Amino acid sequence: MRLTTLGLMSMIAAAGCHLPAQADEPLFDEATESDDRLKELHHDAGDLCLRNPSRDVEVVVACKAMIIYGLALNERGWCHGRHDESNAEKDWHICESGSDRFSLDHLTDFQ
Template identity: 60%
Template sequence: MRMLAPACLAVIAAFGPAPPAAAQTLLFQGATESDDQLRQLYDEAGNLCLHNPSRDVRIAVACKSMLIYGLALNERGWCLGHEAEPNALKAWHRCEAGSDRFSRDQLTLF
């Protein structure tokens, strides 16, 4: 057992850690919506999700839709806001270092 850890470390050092599978796979490669349409859909879902305290299913769907539209836009190089920026100031822009990105990890959380 003591030899297993150094052996694993040697393999990782030689080849590097395996990249996450999610980073290699585009979820929305065949999407036909334009970037502007996706931003509009994001805004419409946000109006329902963020301005409604209800726990209705349609509200949950709107909130999850925001994430999906955001992920699709991230795949196309668009990001919403920058790290440590107040939500009220966040705007869509071409992704760069320090840009906020949506996380696939949130897709299964409710």
């Protein structure tokens, strides 16, 4: 079953519960997007999220989409940045022990 970004976010909001930091089972094992496409989608969502001080719904959805694309890429062994890097230095790479990973907890944080 394929879930859209909005559909997944709706399910999380409807559940109203706290999720663990990492999923017990893969969330996106049937996703058909290539790794490059997911990186592109993450970048495009970031353009709206990170460059816009507005708290409009569209911007919040873009910020949550970045996390969802990041989670999907993490499941495929890709990480965005390392613990010791500034945001400007972060880039996609094969995950290592010091790599940054996305968390499900960030999906329910709307501050």
